[in-house]
Amino acid sequence: MGGFSWLEEGWLRLATSVSPFTLHTLFTFLIHEVAYWGTYVPYALMDRSAYFRKWKIQEHTYGYGSGSRHAKRLPGHDRMKMWRCVGYVAANHLFLVLPLILVTHPLFEMLGTTHSLPLPTVWEFGTQIFFCLLVEDVFFYFGHRLLHTPWLYRHVHSVHHQHTAPFGAAAEFAHPLEVVFLGLSTVAGPIIVGPHLFTLWGYLFLRCWQTVDCHSGYDGPWSLNRWVPIYGGARQHDHHHKTFSGNYASIFLHMDWFFGTDWAWRQSSARQRRQGVLQTEKAAEGEQQVPVSGS
Numbered sequence: 534m535g536g537f538s539w540l541e542e543g544w545l546r547l548a549t550s551v552s553p554f555t556l557h558t559l560f561t562f563l564i565h566e567v568a569y570w571g572t573y574v575p576y577a578l579m580d581r582s583a584y585f586r587k588w589k590i591q592e593h594t595y596g597y598g599s600g601s602r603h604a605k606r607l608p609g610h611d612r613m614k615m616w617r618c619v620g621y622v623a624a625n626h627l628f629l630v631l632p633l634i635l636v637t638h639p640l641f642e643m644l645g646t647t648h649s650l651p652l653p654t655v656w657e658f659g660t661q662i663f664f665c666l667l668v669e670d671v672f673f674y675f676g677h678r679l680l681h682t683p684w685l686y687r688h689v690h691s692v693h694h695q696h697t698a699p700f701g702a703a704a705e706f707a708h709p710l711e712v713v714f715l716g717l718s719t720v721a722g723p724i725i726v727g728p729h730l731f732t733l734w735g736y737l738f739l740r741c742w743q744t745v746d747c748h749s750g751y752d753g754p755w756s757l758n759r760w761v762p763i764y765g766g767a768r769q770h771d772h773h774h775k776t777f778s779g780n781y782a783s784i785f786l787h788m789d790w791f792f793g794t795d796w797a798w799r800q801s802s803a804r805q806r807r808q809g810v811l812q813t814e815k816a817a818e819g820e821q822q823v824p825v826s827g828s
């Protein structure tokens with residue numbers, strides 16, 4: 534990280550204040566937790582505000598049990614659903630994600646994941662994370678399609694699909710077997726690359742934010758999918774939860790496009806766009822019919 538000496542100084546201070554084992558395992562878990570819950574907090578606040586409802590993709594979410602955009606407060610049973618989800622995910626993190634980090638630690642040590650200085654260059658940091666995200670997307674796509682075969686769906690993946698209109702915390706609401714199975718797609722890229730610990734944390738943070746974002750249920754002006762054409766985002770994954778099929782990739786659009794599994798979503802998006810244009814045209818016609826007075 535040329536030009537970021539303050540970052541290297543901070544990293545050195547951190548790396549020398551705890552044991553290498555703690556840094557590589559417990560701190561990696563901490564990064565995962567901070568990224569997951571930290572990026573959920575803004576969405577949780579948005580769920581409680583009527584202002585953001587205009588960007589909600591599906592109205593009938595846990596936050597708006599009545600389906601009304603004007604409902605002021607969360608209905609009690611929906612709040613229960615949210616807390617049940619938070620508890621379930623927290624248990625998954627503590628009893629599955631943490632042990633998985635501990636178990637895979639020797640493997641990453643063997644692959645050369647180090648915490649020593651110098652920190653990776655900006656180029657190395659960026660390209661390795663992008664590569665890991667691409668690899669994750671490919672593995673996730675095939676793994677997710679497999680989870681949609683009848684037996685695996687009934688016994689494993691149906692847990693994640695309990696939320697037909699997802700919200701941020703529901704991103705990792707999944708059967709323990711699914712957490713382990715799809716977790717393999719998350720570690721596939723780092724296993725190939727053997728990144729510096731700093732890069733691994735950057736990748737983990739981005740992946741956690743990304744999965745919370747695409748389950749948030751919001752498609753607003755801040756949404757990355759409006760700015761980055763290859764990114765799927767919440768609009769794409771919401772459709773998967775709503776219809777239970779298609780849009781199997783986790784991050785990008787190209788896998789579903791290549792295998793034609795985004796067909797239903799594209800049809801539905803085109804239909805929505807047409808309806809939007811029709812409504813705008815009707816509104817414009819209505820305005821033209823209003824007589825101009827006083828001139």
Ligand SMILES: [Zn+2]
Nearest residue numbers: 677681690773
């Ligand atoms: Zn699914």
Ligand SMILES: [Zn+2]
Nearest residue numbers: 693704748770
């Ligand atoms: Zn999902």
